[in-house]
Amino acid sequence: MLKQRGAALPDGWSKPMSRIELRNVNKFFGDVVAVRDFNLEIEDKEFLVLLGPSGCGKSTALRLIAGLEEPTSGEIIIGDDVVNDVEAKNRDIAMVFQSYALYPHMTVRRNIEVPLKTRKIPKRERDELIAEAARWLDLEPLLNRRPAELSGGQRQRVALARAIVRRPRAFLMDEPLSNLDAKLRVKTRAELVSMHRELARTFVYVTHDQVEAMTMATRIAVINDGALQQVGPPQSVYERPANTFVAQFIGSPPMNVVRGTLVRDGEAFAIDVPGGRIPLPPSLGPTAAAASRADLLVGVRPEHLSFDGGPVRAQVRVVESLGHERHVICDLSPDEFAIVRLAADEPAPSVGDTVGLTAHPEHIHLFNPETTERVS
Amino acid sequence: MRDAGLIGEASATSSLRVRTRRNARLREALFALVLLAPSIALFSTFAFYPLIKTFYLGFFRSDPFGLSASYVGFDQYIDVLGSDRFHRSLFTTGLFALFTVPTGLVLGLGLALLAHQKLRGMIIYRTIFSSTVATSVAVASVMWLTLLNPSIGIINYGLKETGFEPINWLGDPEWALPAVSLTTIWLNLGFTFIVILAGLQTIPEELHESAKVDGAGAVSRLFNVTLPMLSPTLLFSVVVLTINAFQSFGQIDLLTQGGPLDRTNVIVYSIYTEGFRNFNEGVAAAQGVALFFIVLTLTLIQFRFLERRGFYGN
Ligand SMILES: Nc1ncnc2c1ncn2[C@@H]1O[C@H](COP(=O)(O)OP(=O)(O)OP(=O)(O)O)[C@@H](O)[C@H]1O
Ligand SMILES: [Mg+2]
Numbered sequence: 001m002l003k004q005r006g007a008a009l010p011d012g013w014s015k016p017m018s019r020i021e022l023r024n025v026n027k028f029f030g031d032v033v034a035v036r037d038f039n040l041e042i043e044d045k046e047f048l049v050l051l052g053p054s055g056c057g058k059s060t061a062l063r064l065i066a067g068l069e070e071p072t073s074g075e076i077i078i079g080d081d082v083v084n085d086v087e088a089k090n091r092d093i094a095m096v097f098q099s100y101a102l103y104p105h106m107t108v109r110r111n112i113e114v115p116l117k118t119r120k121i122p123k124r125e126r127d128e129l130i131a132e133a134a135r136w137l138d139l140e141p142l143l144n145r146r147p148a149e150l151s152g153g154q155r156q157r158v159a160l161a162r163a164i165v166r167r168p169r170a171f172l173m174d175e176p177l178s179n180l181d182a183k184l185r186v187k188t189r190a191e192l193v194s195m196h197r198e199l200a201r202t203f204v205y206v207t208h209d210q211v212e213a214m215t216m217a218t219r220i221a222v223i224n225d226g227a228l229q230q231v232g233p234p235q236s237v238y239e240r241p242a243n244t245f246v247a248q249f250i251g252s253p254p255m256n257v258v259r260g261t262l263v264r265d266g267e268a269f270a271i272d273v274p275g276g277r278i279p280l281p282p283s284l285g286p287t288a289a290a291a292s293r294a295d296l297l298v299g300v301r302p303e304h305l306s307f308d309g310g311p312v313r314a315q316v317r318v319v320e321s322l323g324h325e326r327h328v329i330c331d332l333s334p335d336e337f338a339i340v341r342l343a344a345d346e347p348a349p350s351v352g353d354t355v356g357l358t359a360h361p362e363h364i365h366l367f368n369p370e371t372t373e374r375v376s
Numbered sequence: 377m378r379d380a381g382l383i384g385e386a387s388a389t390s391s392l393r394v395r396t397r398r399n400a401r402l403r404e405a406l407f408a409l410v411l412l413a414p415s416i417a418l419f420s421t422f423a424f425y426p427l428i429k430t431f432y433l434g435f436f437r438s439d440p441f442g443l444s445a446s447y448v449g450f451d452q453y454i455d456v457l458g459s460d461r462f463h464r465s466l467f468t469t470g471l472f473a474l475f476t477v478p479t480g481l482v483l484g485l486g487l488a489l490l491a492h493q494k495l496r497g498m499i500i501y502r503t504i505f506s507s508t509v510a511t512s513v514a515v516a517s518v519m520w521l522t523l524l525n526p527s528i529g530i531i532n533y534g535l536k537e538t539g540f541e542p543i544n545w546l547g548d549p550e551w552a553l554p555a556v557s558l559t560t561i562w563l564n565l566g567f568t569f570i571v572i573l574a575g576l577q578t579i580p581e582e583l584h585e586s587a588k589v590d591g592a593g594a595v596s597r598l599f600n601v602t603l604p605m606l607s608p609t610l611l612f613s614v615v616v617l618t619i620n621a622f623q624s625f626g627q628i629d630l631l632t633q634g635g636p637l638d639r640t641n642v643i644v645y646s647i648y649t650e651g652f653r654n655f656n657e658g659v660a661a662a663q664g665v666a667l668f669f670i671v672l673t674l675t676l677i678q679f680r681f682l683e684r685r686g687f688y689g690n
Contacts (some may be wrong), residue, residue, distance in 0.1 A: 068585050088588040101586035105604040114600065118591035162590070172589075 017044045017079055018169035018202040020065055027060055034060040036226035038074070047196050047203045049213040052223035053249070061223070062172050065204060067091050079169065089118070094163035095172040098179070100155050102147040108158050109134075109143040115166040133165040153184050164195070165340070170202040177212065189215055210250050222246045232241030240365075244297060244372040247365060253302050253327055256338040259369065260298040262288050271298050271366075274333035276312035281361040284376050288366050292376040298339040299365035302327065302341035307349055310358025314338065316349045330355065380664060406470075427668070433661035456662040464638065465646040465663075468553065472642055473621035475557035476564070480617055481610065483561065484568025489602075491569070491574045502573070508566035513626035521631060549639045552632050556640050560628050567579040568613050575609030576602070608681060615678035619671055620663060643667050 020042040027035035034057045042048045050058045063069040064076060067088030075082050083091055085186055094115070102111050112133055116126045133141045137157040139216055156176060159363030163171055177185045193216050196203050213220045214234045222229040222237065230242035241247035241255070248254040260271040260278070271278045278298065280288060288296065314330035317337065325350050328340040338357065342348055349355050366376045436445035437452055456462055487505045491587055508516070523529050523547040532542040545555040579602065587597045625644040628634060633648060634641035641649070643663060651660030
């Protein structure tokens with residue numbers, strides 16, 4: 001869908017740095033804390049994804065950057081300027097809304113033209129820019145239609161065209177894929193990534209879908225309850241989640257987290273969990289011991305558990321088949337369970353079997369049960 | 377033989393099916409008629425019968441005492457609708473609409489735009505602005521009669537204080553129609569305000585936000601988002617206000633009785649004078665029929681625009 005462009009970028013693209021920074025930003029709506037003490041630096045030309053569950057404040061954070069909300073306290077910086085007092089219309093950014101917010105009374109062409117008209121770009125130049133954006137997003141045959149005459153995917157592309165046509169410093173997107181069907185979403189995901197590469201602009205992208213975040217982001221900022229939990233590249237957020245929230249929010253099915261007790265097992269350390277004892281690798285034991293508490297939360301992802309007669313005994317409750325993989329839910333104790341992920345071709349136990357589980361030692365995560373923070 | 381029998385059977389069942397379907401449709405139509413009966417009865421008594429009767433009355437000419445009448449066919453319609461008197465009253469009504477509709481619309485829009493702001497205490501203003509809806513024509517007229525009173529009215533007091541000549545609002549042929557129009561604008565303002573405010577509230581907030589991010593200022597947003605999105609509502613208001621203007625009677629009867637010099641003698645008032653003062657039933661009926669067609673046309677226009685409204689939804 002996205003056409004390849006020539007190497008040379010038109011003049012309008014040589015823009016100043018579009019680094020974005022939130023410094024101690026808070027946003028309250030009455031008693032509701034939507035954004036809590038945000039400190040976030042978004043690098044120039046980065047694809048940053050704000051990821052979190054519904055109601056965690058992602059949209060609010062994005063709207064603060066756009067200038068659609070005023071922070072209760074703190075500073076918002078775009079480029080080198082504090083923009084707290086700069087109106088949305090002067091921030092030189094584009095935003096794609098979840099509903100696309102197309103003007104229903106205007107044709108596709110006029111919709112795309114709005115950001116150019118408001119900036120008083122001459123008609124000739126406007127027509128060229130519109131033609132270019134339309135070519136890019138394959139909208140040429142649709143230019144004279146109205147939004148009501150378009151499919152969801154086409155509307156989404158109009159919204160994207162309207163955003164890129166003006167060549168802003170940064171793009172803000174609020175769940176732009178959530179109204180598309182699964183197939184189109186996968187396709188558009190890839191297009192957005194190549195769009196980001198070609199435009200070489202800062203993207204801030206809001207989603208509650210961890211798959212979108214993992215596949216598109218250069219960095220992910222995980223948010224919960226208005227507060228930043230962890231910021232980092234997708235792989236490191238996955239491999240070293242900063243707390244149990246991040247650990248369980250990223251990854252599907254979510255990471256197994258159970259209570260355990262740190263014990264000395266001869267020379268080495270181990271953790272007693274319901275069902276048995278998990279030996280800790282030499283790299284982890286001393287760090288855990290240094291946390292100077294015996295009770296810990298142990299996290300192991302479903303893909304890092306296997307049925308090989310390991311030390312943790314469990315009883316198989318359910319085997320779910322998803323076609324390409326299977327999820328085996330095992331009871332460790334009357335009120336604790338673990339999910340094991342198996343490839344479709346791996347042998348799965350039967351319901352009711354008693355099995356021995358092994359946790360891959362290099363993939364064991366330890367968390368402080370009080371703060372839920374990572375200790376290792 | 378067996379085949380023929382089968383075909384015969386098949387066609388027998390299909391004709392049976394047709395018959396039962398026809399019966400079902402008949403039953404449905406009867407049921408609909410039963411449900412509609414009360415409204416048909418009401419409309420017949422209070423709308424259709426008087427309407428037809430009015431048409432009919434237009435064919436008879438009353439004698440100077442309003443007594444026995446003679447059948448003249450369409451002659452009276454031609455006489456009345458071609459008369460200077462009727463044309464003048466039509467002109468007055470048109471002028472009245474011109475005075476009241478655009479001003480009323482702009483004021484209603486202005487107040488609605490103000491009241492649409494998300495500010496503390498806005499509910500109080502909304503209540504105040506809508507209050508004229510709950511004011512009867514009679515109460516409003518008496519109130520404005522006092523306000524417009526040439527000697528004790530507050531409006532003339534204000535004029536005198538600011539160094540202007542006082543105006544005999546309702547007695548001066550030049551000022552009577554504007555004065556009645558002022559009252560009417562005030563009377564309709566609550567309605568226009570409520571309708572437009574409701575229209576404003578249906579415009580998705582994201583359209584404004586998107587326009588803001590795209591660089592549009594308040595004025596640009598008004599002309600590129602608010603007004604286009606509001607256009608069905610505005611058209612609706614224009615038609616309703618125009619119909620109102622063509623049907624106004626109460627404030628004219630209470631403020632000027634059609635005078636001075638017939639300057640406020642709008643159609644409905646003229647019908648009233650002919651029918652109930654001059655006992656010229658036939659003339660009144662002919663004018664009434666003319667008014668009916670004017671309002672009918674306006675209503676059809678309104679329906680056309682309301683249909684187009686679907687086009688704005690997604
Ligand atoms: N205008 C507002 N007035 C009052 N409360 C608000 C307003 N906007 C957001 N909130 C509250 O702030 C919190 C964060 O809202 P926000 O829309 O940022 O969440 P979100 O992460 O985008 O959620 P979702 O994924 O459902 O869109 C919520 O508790 C919400 O109820
Ligand atoms: Mg949101």
